[in-house]
Amino acid sequence: MDRYGEKQQQQLFASYEDASLLVAGSGGAQEERPRARKRRRRAARCGGGGGGGGEVDGGGDPKKRRLSDDQVEMLELSFREERKLETGRKVHLAAELGLDPKQVAVWFQNRRARHKSKLLEEEFTKLKQAHDSAILHKCHLENEVLRLKERLVVAEEEVRRLRSAGTTSHTASAEGGDLVGRGVVCAGSPSSSFSTGTCQPPGVGGGDHLGDDDLMYVPEYGYADNSVVEWFSLYGLI
């Protein structure tokens, strides 16, 4: 089972690779199979009498016939119950549907293959979405870091300016125009905290007492905020 599993995995990974690399897929030197060759073969087949590839059982009708809707429905039901096909079930199904057991086996093989490729496709879509949103998230974070740095520089400048003003006149205005010594709390919603954050002196919103140089950011992340939209439109992403 282990080796079988490994083998399957290898084949699975191989199937992800470029189709052009798979020309020599199973075991031998196989030449490329362009559409033209297909057509040529078909034409030759039509011209000559039968012959060709894997003609089954000789029999009357070399053409393959589509299974009827009822047959397919039955097979689908059975497949949904159990994807593997034991001999007993195969024979039973074949008898019930008036098919050759071999046909039933082939149908299950093909059905499994299709099921698997569908699953792979779905998985790929999911992974791609996750990847895309991770990239988006990363961009967002980088953007916010930049903004925070800018704001920090501005805030520091402001503090410096106010400090120097404070040293010249020790009379602070009673209207709260001077924030020195009280700390500044920048709080807000995702749409306001980072992009156009509003600053409030502590105490107004039930703030704590902060030290002289305290400047506290209270971020709340949200990815649909204006700053992201702004950023993406800036870089032509939306």
Add this chain to the structure above:
DNA sequence: CCTAATCTCATCATGGCCCCCATGATGAGCTCATTAGG
């Protein structure tokens, strides 16, 4: 151990519709596919 049955994978062929897609069928498997029963 041997062998038949079965699996996956890649590919071909055909039929239904408009040139490509869905689907039935076949063959290989390379440290020579794996698994199960005798």
